[in-house]
Amino acid sequence: MATPAPSTTPAASSAVGDFTPEAFAAHLKTQAGAPAWWLERKRRAYARFAELPLPRRTDEAWRFSNIAGVRLDGFVGERAVPKVTQPMQHESPGAEFGGSLFFMANQHGGGVPVGAEAAKRGVIVCTLQEALRRHADLLQAHFMAQPQRLGSEKFAALHEAFLADGAFIYVPRGVELEEPIHVNHLGAPFPGVTFPHTLVIAEENSRVRVAEFFKSPGKPLVPAHFVIGANDLYAGHGAQLSYDGIQDWGRETLSLQLNSTVVRRDARVQSFNLHLGGRQSRHESLSQLQAPGAFSEMLAVTVAQGEQEFDQRTLQVHQAPNTKSDLLYKNALLDKARTIFSGLIIVDPDAQKTDAYQSNRNLMLSDEAEANSLPGLEIQANDVRCTHGATTARIDAEQEFYLKARGIPTALANQLLVFGFFEEVLERLPEEKQREGLRKLIQRKLQK
Amino acid sequence: MSQPPESEILAAPADEAAASVAGIDQSAGNFSYDVKYDFDAGTGLNAKTVDYISAVKKEAPWIREFRQNALKVFESKPLPTHWATRDLENINFDKIRYYLASGQKPKRTWDEVPDDIKRTFERLGIPEQERKFLAGVEAQFDSEAAYSNIKEAVSKQGVIFLNSTEALREHPEIFRKWFGKVIPTGDNKFSALNSAVFSGGSFIYVPPGVKVSHPLQAYFRINAENFGQFERTLIIADEGSEVTYMEGCTAPKFSTSTLHSAVVELVALKGAKIQYITVQNWAANVFNLVTKRGLAHEEAEIKWIDCNIGSRLTMKYPGVVLKGRKARGEVLSIALANDGQHQDTGAKMVHAADETTSNIIAKSISIGQGRSTYRGVVHIPRHLKGCKNNTECDALLINSRSRTDTYPAITVRGDRHAVQHEASVSKVSEEQIFYMQQRGLTEGQAMSLSVNGFINDLARQFPMEYSVELKRLIDLEMEGSVG
Numbered sequence: 001m002a003t004p005a006p007s008t009t010p011a012a013s014s015a016v017g018d019f020t021p022e023a024f025a026a027h028l029k030t031q032a033g034a035p036a037w038w039l040e041r042k043r044r045a046y047a048r049f050a051e052l053p054l055p056r057r058t059d060e061a062w063r064f065s066n067i068a069g070v071r072l073d074g075f076v077g078e079r080a081v082p083k084v085t086q087p088m089q090h091e092s093p094g095a096e097f098g099g100s101l102f103f104m105a106n107q108h109g110g111g112v113p114v115g116a117e118a119a120k121r122g123v124i125v126c127t128l129q130e131a132l133r134r135h136a137d138l139l140q141a142h143f144m145a146q147p148q149r150l151g152s153e154k155f156a157a158l159h160e161a162f163l164a165d166g167a168f169i170y171v172p173r174g175v176e177l178e179e180p181i182h183v184n185h186l187g188a189p190f191p192g193v194t195f196p197h198t199l200v201i202a203e204e205n206s207r208v209r210v211a212e213f214f215k216s217p218g219k220p221l222v223p224a225h226f227v228i229g230a231n232d233l234y235a236g237h238g239a240q241l242s243y244d245g246i247q248d249w250g251r252e253t254l255s256l257q258l259n260s261t262v263v264r265r266d267a268r269v270q271s272f273n274l275h276l277g278g279r280q281s282r283h284e285s286l287s288q289l290q291a292p293g294a295f296s297e298m299l300a301v302t303v304a305q306g307e308q309e310f311d312q313r314t315l316q317v318h319q320a321p322n323t324k325s326d327l328l329y330k331n332a333l334l335d336k337a338r339t340i341f342s343g344l345i346i347v348d349p350d351a352q353k354t355d356a357y358q359s360n361r362n363l364m365l366s367d368e369a370e371a372n373s374l375p376g377l378e379i380q381a382n383d384v385r386c387t388h389g390a391t392t393a394r395i396d397a398e399q400e401f402y403l404k405a406r407g408i409p410t411a412l413a414n415q416l417l418v419f420g421f422f423e424e425v426l427e428r429l430p431e432e433k434q435r436e437g438l439r440k441l442i443q444r445k446l447q448k
Numbered sequence: 449m450s451q452p453p454e455s456e457i458l459a460a461p462a463d464e465a466a467a468s469v470a471g472i473d474q475s476a477g478n479f480s481y482d483v484k485y486d487f488d489a490g491t492g493l494n495a496k497t498v499d500y501i502s503a504v505k506k507e508a509p510w511i512r513e514f515r516q517n518a519l520k521v522f523e524s525k526p527l528p529t530h531w532a533t534r535d536l537e538n539i540n541f542d543k544i545r546y547y548l549a550s551g552q553k554p555k556r557t558w559d560e561v562p563d564d565i566k567r568t569f570e571r572l573g574i575p576e577q578e579r580k581f582l583a584g585v586e587a588q589f590d591s592e593a594a595y596s597n598i599k600e601a602v603s604k605q606g607v608i609f610l611n612s613t614e615a616l617r618e619h620p621e622i623f624r625k626w627f628g629k630v631i632p633t634g635d636n637k638f639s640a641l642n643s644a645v646f647s648g649g650s651f652i653y654v655p656p657g658v659k660v661s662h663p664l665q666a667y668f669r670i671n672a673e674n675f676g677q678f679e680r681t682l683i684i685a686d687e688g689s690e691v692t693y694m695e696g697c698t699a700p701k702f703s704t705s706t707l708h709s710a711v712v713e714l715v716a717l718k719g720a721k722i723q724y725i726t727v728q729n730w731a732a733n734v735f736n737l738v739t740k741r742g743l744a745h746e747e748a749e750i751k752w753i754d755c756n757i758g759s760r761l762t763m764k765y766p767g768v769v770l771k772g773r774k775a776r777g778e779v780l781s782i783a784l785a786n787d788g789q790h791q792d793t794g795a796k797m798v799h800a801a802d803e804t805t806s807n808i809i810a811k812s813i814s815i816g817q818g819r820s821t822y823r824g825v826v827h828i829p830r831h832l833k834g835c836k837n838n839t840e841c842d843a844l845l846i847n848s849r850s851r852t853d854t855y856p857a858i859t860v861r862g863d864r865h866a867v868q869h870e871a872s873v874s875k876v877s878e879e880q881i882f883y884m885q886q887r888g889l890t891e892g893q894a895m896s897l898s899v900n901g902f903i904n905d906l907a908r909q910f911p912m913e914y915s916v917e918l919k920r921l922i923d924l925e926m927e928g929s930v931g
Binding site for chain 1: 530852854857864873875
C-alpha cells in the first residue's frame with residue numbers, strides 16, 4: 001500500500017489525491033471475501049470518483065464553502081488500528097439502548113447485541129461485513145441506492161470505494177422497538193481517513209430510533225482527520241423512524257456527512273443533527289417523499305465556535321401528492337465561525353397538495369461571525385403550500401438587558417439565551433432524557 | 449437576416465377577436481414600420497463593429513477605448529449557465545445587429561419629429577393629451593433617441609436630460625466621473641456587451657437640492673428583426689435632489705429572437721432620492737438581459753420599481769450598493785410569466801455602511817407553462833453595525849404546469865444586524881373564485897381580479913398611469929389562462 005506523505009505540491013491536490021489506484025487496489029485486497037457484486041460496485045465507484053472533478057468555486061452546490069479546505073491529500077491511508085473492544089464512553093442521550101455497534105477508524109470494535117426478544121422477532125443490528133454475508137439481498141437493495149444531488153457525488157463515490165465496514169440496522173414489518181439503537185464512530189488516534197456508514201431499514205409499520213455518535217479520540221490525541229460519512233434511512237409504508245446524529249469530531253477534522261432519507265406511504269421520519277465538532281463540516285441531507293402521506297421532519301442545531309465552518313445543504317423532494325416536510329435548522333455563531341445553510345424544496349409536477357416548510361435561523365453572538373443563508377424553492381405544482389424563512393440577528397436586546405439587570409454575567413446570559421434559542425428545536429424531540437443529554441453536550445461546548 | 453418589411457404597416461393583428469377584449473387593443477406593439485436605417489453596423493460583433501459605432505457617434509477616444517476594452521471582456525467571459533438557464537445558449541451573437549440609427553439628431557420639438565415615427569407612438573397608445581403632462585419624453589426609436597423634449601420647467605431647474613451620445617460629448621465633466629463606475633464593464637457578460645456597443649438611453653443630472661417636479665419618462669422599442677438594443681442610462685442625483693424616472697417598453701412581435709441588454713446606473717449623492725420605474729413588456733421572443741444598479745451615498749434613497757410582463761427570458765436583478773451611512777435601498781418587483789416565458793428577476797442589496805436599510809418585495813405570477821424565478825443577494829460584510837434587510841417573496845401559480853423558483857443568498861457578518869427573509873408559494877383561492885363566479889363574473893374575470901388583488905399592495909406604489917396600464921396588461925394575460 002502506498003504511503004503518501006503529507007504534501008503541499010499542486011500535483012498532490014489532483015482529482016484522486018491520496019486515493020491512488022494503488023491505494024484502492026490495496027483496499028480491495030482487504031475485501032477479498034466479499035461477494036462479486038460488492039467488489040464490482042466498489043470498482044465502479046472508484047472509477048466515478050477518479051473521473052469526477054473536485055468542487056470548483058463556480059459550483060452552485062459549493063457556493064460560500066471554503067473549497068480550499070477540501071483536500072484529498074495530506075491524510076495517510078488506512079493503517080492498522082489497535083483492536084478496541086470497549087464501547088466508547090459517551091454522554092449519550094438516554095442511558096439505555098436496545099443494542100449498539102462501535103467502530104474505530106473504520107473497524108468494528110464490538111458493541112452490545114440487540115435484546116433477545118427483538119432478535120427473535122427478526123431485528124438485525126450488525127456490521128456491513130456481516131450483512132454482506134448474511135443479508136446480501138437487503139444490502140443490495142438499499143446500500144447507497146439513492147442519488148447524490150447536493151454536490152458531493154465525488155465524495156460519495158470515494159466513500160463507497162473505500163468503505164470497509166459500517167452499521168446495518170433492519171427492523172422487520174410491524175416490529176416496534178422501545179429502546180434506541182446506538183452506533184458509535186470513533187476516529188483513529190492518528191491523522192487518517194474515516195468512512196462511517198450507517199444503513200437503517202425500517203420495514204412497513206415498524207418503529208425504531210437510532211442515534212449515531214461521531215467522535216475523535218480524546219486529548220491529547222486530536223489529530224487531523226478526513227471523514228466522509230454516509231447514512232441512509234429507509235422508512236417503508238407506515239414506518240416511524242427517528243434518527244439523531246451527534247457530530248463531535250476533533251477540531252482538526254474535515255467532515256463530509258451525506259444523508260439520504262426515503263419516506264414511503266404514510267411513513268414518518270424525524271431526523272435531528274447536532275453539529276459541534278470539526279474544523280470544516282459539511283452535512284448534506286436529502287429527503288425524498290415518495291408516496292402520499294409521507295412526512296419528513298428535518299431538525300438541526302449547530303454551535304459554531306472559533307474558526308469552525310459548518311456547511312449544511314438540504315433538499316426536500318416531494319415526489320408524490322399529499323406529502324409533508326418540515327425543516328428547522330438553527331445555528332448559533334460565536335467568535336469567527338462561519339455557517340452556510342443552503343436548502344431547497346423541490347415539488348415535482350404531480351405532487352399536488354404538498355405542504356413544505358423550511359426555516360433557517362441564525363443567532364449571531366460575535367461581530368466576527370458570518371452566516372450565509374440560501375433558502376430555495378423549486379415548485380412545479382400549483383396546489384401547494386410552501387413557505388420558507390431565514391433570519392439572521394443578534395440576541396434580543398431586551399432579553400439581554402433583562403438578564404444583565406439581574407446581575408447575570410454576559411457569558412452566562414448569552415448561554416441562557418442560546419438555550420432558549422435552541423429549545424424550539426429540542427422540544428420537538430420525543431424524549432426528555434434525549435433532550436437532557438443534548439443540552440449537556442451543547443452546554444459543554446459553550447463552556448469551552 | 450431578413451429585410452425590414454416593404455409595406456408601410458404590418459399591423460394586421462393575428463386575432464381580431466382578441467383585439468376587442470376588455471376594450472383594449474391587444475395588437476398594440478404588434479407592428480413595425482419600414483424605417484430607412486442610415487447607419488447600419490451589419491450583423492455580428494467584432495472590433496470593427498465597435499470602431500464603426502464609435503466613429504458614427506463621433507466619440508472621444510476614451511469612449512472608443514472603453515468600448516474596445518469591453519468587447520475583450522465580453523469575449524472572454526463565458527455565459528453564466530452554471531447558475532442561469534441554458535436558454536441563453538440560444539442567443540446567436542453573430543446574427544444580431546449591434547447598431548442601427550436613423551441618423552437623425554434628437555429632436556427638440558414635437559413638430560420636428562417625422563410623421564412615420566409619430567405614427568409609431570400613436571400605435572403605442574400614448575395619447576396627445578398625456579404627452580402634455582409628461583415632464584420630458586426621451587423616446588428611443590431603435591438605437592437613437594428620435595424625439596426628446598424636456599419640459600421647460602425641468603430644464604429651468606437645471607436638469608440635464610440627454611441621450612448617452614450627447615451627454616458624453618457635451619458634459620463629460622459631469623458624466624465621465626460615474627460612467628461605468630456603478631456597474632463596471634466586467635460585472636457580467638452582458639454588461640460588458642452593453643459597454644462595447646451601447647447607444648441611446650438617457651443620461652440625467654439633477655443639480656443639488658432640485659426636486660424634479662414631474663417624472664421623467666422614456667419609451668424604448670425594438671423595431672427591426674434580429675436587432676439588439678443596448679441602451680445605456682446614467683442618472684446622477686446631486687445632494688439633496690429628487691427625481692423619478694419611468695421606463696416602459698413594447699416591441700413588435702417577430703419570429704426570431706431579439707436581444708435587449710441594457711445597463712442602468714444610478715448615483716444618489718448625499719440625501720438624494722431616485723425612484724426608477726420600469727414596465728417591461730417586450731415581445732415573447734426577446735431576451736431581456738439587463739444590469740441595473742444604484743449607488744446610494746449617505747442618507748440617500750434609491751428605489752427600483754420593476755415590473756416584468758413580456759419577453760422570452762428576462763434576467764434582471766436591480767441592485768443598490770448602500771455606500772453611505774443611513775442609505776436606504778428598495779426593490780419592488782412584479783413578474784408575470786406566461787407560456788414560453790421565463791421571468792428570472794430579483795434584487796441585490798449590498799450593505800457597505802452602518803445603519804443602512806434595504807427592503808425587497810417581490811411578487812410573481814406563473815400562468816400556463818410560464819416560469820418565474822426570484823434570485824436575490826443580500827450582503828452585509830464585516831465591521832458594520834445596525835444594518836437591516838427585509839425580504840418578502842410571494843409566488844402565485846395559476847395552472848398545474850406553471851413553475852416558480854426562489855433562490856436567495858443572504859450573507860451576514862457580525863451580530864449587530866437584523867435580516868429576515870420570507871417566501872411563500874400558493875395558488876389562487878378556489879373559494880374566492882367561486883364567490884366571484886356566484887356573483888356573475890366569468891372564471892377569467894374572477895382570476896384576473898384575484899391576481900390583481902395579489903399584487904395590489906405593490907401596484908398601488910406605482911404612478912397612477914402605470915398601475916392602470918399594469919392592471920390592463922394583467923387582464924390581457926389572464927384571458928385564456930383558465931379552462
